[in-house]
Structures are given as structure tokens and as C-alpha cells.
Amino acid sequence: MQFTQIKETCLYVKDLEQTRAFYEEQLGLEVISFVENSHVFFRAGTSVLLCFLPEVSRAKQSPPPHYAEGKQHIAFEAPQGQYETLLSAIQERDINVYHHEVWARGARSFYFDDPDGHVLEVVEAGMWD
Template structure:
């Protein structure tokens, strides 16, 4: 098998309006699908972020039920040239940065929380592609 990338990532949230306000309102991700009381979907570059109400997606009969709980983690990738501006934009949106980390080789990332306490990270493009 040769997978090209992870196309979708799911988070399970407790309040869709609050989730929409954070990801669309503050992070400026485009809303590409929404079903009240069930889910809101966002475009993140060439990937999709699916945010479900756990109970609703767990009762699905159309597709296999999928659901989860707990604090999850995902990372958004930005170009090295846009990293500093992205960090400034996050701060300007009133979002506290939890920590910034230097991974060596000129690669940085920073962490922050969404309203459901999922840990979000912004990483520089090429970080995982580099060779040791």
C-alpha cells in the first residue's frame, strides 16, 4: 500500500456552534458541510476536519457508527515563510499559545487548545519529510 496523506481527521465535540465559531470564526477554516445537532465539516488546505457530536455520530445507521471521546491532537501544516505570521494571527484571534517547540534543523511548532480541549499544533512544512 502507498497512502498519499490522511484525507480526513475527526474530532468529537460537545457544542457545534462553539466549534464553528472557533474553527471558522477564529481559525478561518471554510465550512464545507453542516448538519445541525450532528456535525460541522471544515476544509483545512487539501484536507478535511470533521467535527462530530459523539452521541449523534455513534448512532449512525447510514454509515458505520464512528465516535470517540477524550482529548485528541492534530497538527496544521504551514509553510516556513508563513509560520511567524500564523503564530501572530493565532495570538491576535485571542487564542493563547501553550508552548512553542524547536524540533531542530530549523523546524518549529506551537501548540494551543480548542474549546473542547483538543490539543492543536501548527508545524512548519517539511518537518516530517526531513531525513535524519
């Protein structure tokens, strides 16, 4: 089997308006779907970030039920040469960057939380190449 990418990633959130404000206004992601009391979806490059209220997606029959609890993690890839620019932009928005990592092959990443406490990471382009 061969896949080209992970197309969607899900996070489970408590407040859709708060989630929308953070990802759209703070991080600049495009909202592609918003259904009150259900979900908000964002475009992130060629991928989609799906944010659901867990109690709603848990009760669905189609598509199959899904949900999660606790601190979930996703990583965004910075465009080539834009890592420092993104780091500065995040910090200028008073978002607490609480960890920096330099990986074995020299790629860097930094970590911050969203309003639900999910662990978000920005990685340099080429990190997994």
C-alpha cells in the same frame, strides 16, 4: 500499499455552533458542511476536518459508528514561510499559545487548545519531509 495523504481527520465536540465559530471565524477554515445536531466539516488545504457530536456518530449504522472522548490532537501545517505570521495571528485573536517546540531536525511547532480542549498544533512546512 501506498497512500497519498490522510484525507480526513475527526474530532468529537460538545457544541457545534461553538466549534463552527472557532474554526471558521478564529482560524479561518471554510465550512463545507453543517448539519444541525450532527456535524460541521471544514476544509483545511487538501484535507477535511470532520467535527461530530459523538453521541450522534456513535449511534449511526452507515457509515460505521465512530466516536472518541478526551483530549484529541491534530496538527495544521503552515504554508512555507508563514509560520511566524500564523503564530502572530493566533495570538492576536487572544488564543492562548501555551507551548513551543523545536524538533530534532530544527522544525518548529506551537500548541493551543480549541473550545473542547483538543490540542491543536501548527507545524512548519516540511516538518515531516
